[in-house]
Amino acid sequence: xxxxxxxxxxxxxPLPAPPRLRVPFSVTSxxxxxxxxxxxxxxxxxxxxxxxxxxxxxxxxxTDGIVVITDGxxxxxxxxxxxxxxxxxxxxxxxxxxxxxxxxxxxxxLTGIFNSRHDSDQIDPSAPIQPELRAIDAYNPxxxxxxxxxxxxxxxxxxxxxxxxxxxxxxxIVKTTGNTVEEALVKxxxxxxxxxxxxxxxxxxxxxxxxxxQVAMLREELLKARDYIEKKTRAAKKKDDPAPAPADSxxxxxxxxxxxxxxxxxxxxxxxxADVLEGKVPLLVHxxxxxxxxxxxxxxxxxxxxxxxxxxxxxxxxxxxIKEAGVDVILHPSMQRAVGDSENQxxxxxAVLVKAGIRFAIESGYESYVPKTRVVLFExxxxxSNGLTFDQALGAVTxxxxxxxxxxxxxxxIQTGKDADLALFSGDPFEYTTHCTAVIVGGTIVSRVER
Amino acid sequence: MTARSFLRFATxxxxxxxxxxxxxxxxxxxxxxxxxxxxARLIPIxxxxxxxxxxxIENGKITAIGPxxxxxxxxxxxxHDVAGKVIMxxxxxxxxxxxxPGGADGSAPIQPGVRVMDxxxxLDSGYRRVVAGGITTANxxxxxxxxxxxxxxxxxxxRPDGKPPRTIDQMFIQGADGKPSGGIKMANGTNSIGQPxxxxxxxxxxxxVREQFIKAQEYNAKIKSATGADGKLDETKLPARDxxxxxxxxxxxxxxxxxxxxxxxxxxxxxxxxxxxxxxRVVLHHVSEAWKVADQIAAAEKEGGVLGxxxxxxxxxxxxxEAAEVSFITGASLAKAGARFAYHTDxxxxxxxxxxxxxxLGVRGGLSRDLALRALTLSGAxxxxxxxxxxxLQTGKDADFIILSGxxxSVYTKVEQTWVEGRMVFNRADPSDxxxxxxxYSAGRDQSPYFCxxxxxxx
Numbered sequence: 029x030x031x032x033x034x035x036x037x038x039x040x041x042p043l044p045a046p047p048r049l050r051v052p053f054s055v056t057s058x059x060x061x062x063x064x065x066x067x068x069x070x071x072x073x074x075x076x077x078x079x080x081x082x083x084x085x086x087x088x089x090x091t092d093g094i095v096v097i098t099d100g101x102x103x104x105x106x107x108x109x110x111x112x113x114x115x116x117x118x119x120x121x122x123x124x125x126x127x128x129x130x131x132x133x134x135x136x137x138l139t140g141i142f143n144s145r146h147d148s149d150q151i152d153p154s155a156p157i158q159p160e161l162r163a164i165d166a167y168n169p170x171x172x173x174x175x176x177x178x179x180x181x182x183x184x185x186x187x188x189x190x191x192x193x194x195x196x197x198x199x200x201i202v203k204t205t206g207n208t209v210e211e212a213l214v215k216x217x218x219x220x221x222x223x224x225x226x227x228x229x230x231x232x233x234x235x236x237x238x239x240x241x242q243v244a245m246l247r248e249e250l251l252k253a254r255d256y257i258e259k260k261t262r263a264a265k266k267k268d269d270p271a272p273a274p275a276d277s278x279x280x281x282x283x284x285x286x287x288x289x290x291x292x293x294x295x296x297x298x299x300x301x302a303d304v305l306e307g308k309v310p311l312l313v314h315x316x317x318x319x320x321x322x323x324x325x326x327x328x329x330x331x332x333x334x335x336x337x338x339x340x341x342x343x344x345x346x347x348x349x350i351k352e353a354g355v356d357v358i359l360h361p362s363m364q365r366a367v368g369d370s371e372n373q374x375x376x377x378x379a380v381l382v383k384a385g386i387r388f389a390i391e392s393g394y395e396s397y398v399p400k401t402r403v404v405l406f407e408x409x410x411x412x413s414n415g416l417t418f419d420q421a422l423g424a425v426t427x428x429x430x431x432x433x434x435x436x437x438x439x440x441x442i443q444t445g446k447d448a449d450l451a452l453f454s455g456d457p458f459e460y461t462t463h464c465t466a467v468i469v470g471g472t473i474v475s476r477v478e479r
Numbered sequence: 480m481t482a483r484s485f486l487r488f489a490t491x492x493x494x495x496x497x498x499x500x501x502x503x504x505x506x507x508x509x510x511x512x513x514x515x516x517x518x519a520r521l522i523p524i525x526x527x528x529x530x531x532x533x534x535x536i537e538n539g540k541i542t543a544i545g546p547x548x549x550x551x552x553x554x555x556x557x558x559h560d561v562a563g564k565v566i567m568x569x570x571x572x573x574x575x576x577x578x579x580p581g582g583a584d585g586s587a588p589i590q591p592g593v594r595v596m597d598x599x600x601x602l603d604s605g606y607r608r609v610v611a612g613g614i615t616t617a618n619x620x621x622x623x624x625x626x627x628x629x630x631x632x633x634x635x636x637x638r639p640d641g642k643p644p645r646t647i648d649q650m651f652i653q654g655a656d657g658k659p660s661g662g663i664k665m666a667n668g669t670n671s672i673g674q675p676x677x678x679x680x681x682x683x684x685x686x687x688v689r690e691q692f693i694k695a696q697e698y699n700a701k702i703k704s705a706t707g708a709d710g711k712l713d714e715t716k717l718p719a720r721d722x723x724x725x726x727x728x729x730x731x732x733x734x735x736x737x738x739x740x741x742x743x744x745x746x747x748x749x750x751x752x753x754x755x756x757x758x759x760r761v762v763l764h765h766v767s768e769a770w771k772v773a774d775q776i777a778a779a780e781k782e783g784g785v786l787g788x789x790x791x792x793x794x795x796x797x798x799x800x801e802a803a804e805v806s807f808i809t810g811a812s813l814a815k816a817g818a819r820f821a822y823h824t825d826x827x828x829x830x831x832x833x834x835x836x837x838x839x840l841g842v843r844g845g846l847s848r849d850l851a852l853r854a855l856t857l858s859g860a861x862x863x864x865x866x867x868x869x870x871x872l873q874t875g876k877d878a879d880f881i882i883l884s885g886x887x888x889s890v891y892t893k894v895e896q897t898w899v900e901g902r903m904v905f906n907r908a909d910p911s912d913x914x915x916x917x918x919x920y921s922a923g924r925d926q927s928p929y930f931c932x933x934x935x936x937x938x
Binding site: 140141142143144172173176177342344345363365366367371372373374375376395397398399400401402403406409410412413414458459460461462463 | 793794795797800802827828833843892893917921922
């Protein structure tokens with residue numbers, strides 16, 4: 029019963045734009061029919077793609093294949109020899125076709141290209157723990173960086189409040205199109221963003237100032253949330269299961285009855301942490317140093333929430349522990365700067381995670397300066413050249429990311445019935461000199477520029 | 480400056496800087512036995528690629544290069560079978576902040592007397608990454624938080640005795656004057672704007688620079704007038720030494736190249752305007768919006784004084800206002816205009832280990848492969864006045880080269896070995912070198928660049 033978690037029903041077209049004319053089939057005028065077709069092509073693309081190689085991420089790659097898109101969904105995928113393109117479909121061609129890329133964690137839309145006061149909403153500095161801040165209230169779908177990542181094939185992003193304080197707020201999952209956040213939205217809230225390590229320390233003598241204090245503050249807050257849940261549960265029980273009939277006012281001595289529990293006042297802060305404790309929303313913990321990763325695992329053990337590790341630069345030191353805890357990892361961008369608490373990061377960490385059997389994705393993460401956003405296509409490419417197979421690297425920005433985000437029923441692979449989110453490339457998508465030639469979101473061609 | 484007074488300055492500079500013995504930073508002797516690298520695809524940059532070639536080095540220099548079969552291997556040469564590999568010149572990074580450079584401090588916006596070479600830590604792990612990325616020469620500079628943040632230094636990634644250097648003077652590139660070579664770092668645009676005494680606007684920025692260069696002109700005139708018509712120096716007429724003004728004179732007389740951080744098109748034009756007024760030789764650095772004024776840059780190069788542009792590419796535009804229109808097309812547009820350009824890492828803005836990638840992104844933006852590879856090597860050397868010594872595989876040049884597993888512009892290619900002046904300085908097969916190439920526990924760099932005052936006092 030969580031009204032705050034909304035999952036948008038399978039989207040039609042996440043693109044806003046031209047008013048969609050629904051022309052009834054009964055129209056017989058040839059001219060009107062022609063017009064209707066023309067409009068339908070721009071508004072609701074009925075599109076097919078012929079590709080030399082289709083990486084479906086749901087089985088082996090298809091050579092010389094075709095994908096057919098109808099009404100925003102994938103209607104068919106298979107070898108050209110056995111897959112028909114219906115008449116009247118716009119047909120695109122590509123050397124390589126992949127699912128639209130999924131950025132398992134970024135900040136685009138809350139962070140903007142200018143990196144100035146007016147386009148930077150990733151952190152409110154007034155308090156170190158603010159799980160109540162919703163990304164949906166801050167996401168700017170018009171942000172240029174969203175267009176930038178979209179043109180390199182990113183079609184879905186888990187974006188929101190950045191790492192940098194103990195708990196900065198929530199994230200949301202959006203498609204990289206849409207005129208309003210509502211149109212873009214896939215899921216809100218998606219996660220609660222937490223940070224352990226030096227970057228979560230506050231300045232000027234404010235708490236937290238050490239690792240020990242960070243964990244103490246989180247534990248205290250989570251205990252408050254646990255207490256909040258208990259109060260709510262007791263009140264709910266009381267309501268559902270009314271107390272025995274009230275004693276009448278005769279001289280019968282009443283049994284001492286406890287004060288009837290009243291529900292606690294609504295507290296947006298604790299409500300959100302309660303959702304975390306009840307497993308409705310994962311806690312995404314940004315931790316780079318091994319001891320910070322260990323602290324996250326310890327907190328998970330104590331409170332039992334769903335933990336997802338973010339960044340995890342030294343995860344290679346704790347692979348068995350992470351595996352044992354059954355925790356997913358959203359790994360730092362391969363090219364993130366190796367400074368501060370990520371100075372020991374490695375291009376080969378993804379390969380270590382694969383070997384350990386840990387489910388992981390590769391993120392664009394948060395950048396405070398230049399480049400203002402990273403691009404998961406580029407980050408996965410570096411992993412592909414440092415120990416991952418092609419499929420493992422592509423999986424880290426498609427189907428595995430979708431699974432970690434819990435949206436794999438809808439996106440992440442090229443399969444019949446899924447959202448038609450696709451990226452077209454002129455060659456191996458990971459090669460530096462390959463171009464992303466077109467991007468499709470929800471069946472609509474949203475980019476035709478060569479990137 | 481007369482030859483004599485210049486000599487006086489040069490001698491004084493050597494004495495003051497403690498480098499009375501130029502040999503302390505002279506090239507360390509390389510192995511004298513000739514070495515032959517046989518069978519690799521050679522990309523000399525100065526000429527067409529050789530599919531199966533032979534490269535001969537001796538005493539730290541390239542002594543021969545040519546196709547297999549028609550290139551003689553000296554008897555007694557150590558033979559390296561590198562069939563299937565690719566060899567190209569060591570990469571030249573025209574703009575790096577590796578090794579913890581600390582130039583000018585927060586006390587003033589123009590500090591030409593400060594030398595970055597007095598701040599570097601040769602043991603910084605950053606230098607291990609530099610060679611892991613195939614870079615053999617780097618221009619290490621102070622930051623862009625000042626209009627003028629000090630003197631830069633050109634470093635060779637040598638291993639004088641097979642070990643990483645322990646003193647920075649083992650890395651200097653000795654100039655013709657016997658001094659470590661380097662340039663002057665300047666900046667305009669938003670990074671160098673701040674609270675007083677830093678400028679608060681672009682107009683004020685240019686004014687402060689002009690004022691300082693005019694002071695240097697007047698100072699220089701006094702020095703010159705101390706020498707009479709008979710050529711005799713009257714020492715009593717010499718002004719008190721001013722290290723900052725001396726450096727500006729070095730710039731105006733062409734001995735030190737001005738390396739000028741500049742992003743926006745109008746800021747680029749301001750640099751050209753100041754160059755016209757004071758005649759310094761200048762390289763335009765970063766040039767996010769060079770694609771808007773490529774023709775003007777090309778024209779300025781033809782007039783002389785502008786050596787070219789040094790480009791940075793980043794994975795997305797923005798991060799600050801003046802980089803909002805940075806584009807992968809910059810190299811291609813400068814090439815089309817006929818302007819010269821190189822790429823740089825700006826390490827730590829981008830990682831030295833990924834320098835090859837920068838040129839590949841240039842190709843993605845429309846640049847030819849040949850020019851992209853030139854922009855990592857010979858063009859960079861030209862922007863540092865080092866083209867006679869490095870930047871291409873040519874007989875007589877320093878034996879600085881890299882051995883790659885494949886196409887230099889492929890993401891899957893690895894730098895397998897890096898050689899500087901005839902010695903191997905990086906070997907991916909060595910576990911310690913491998914650690915620094917891919918990262919991992921204890922690979923972290925130990926010192927960050929000091930970026931006063933951008934982001935600090937200036938904000």
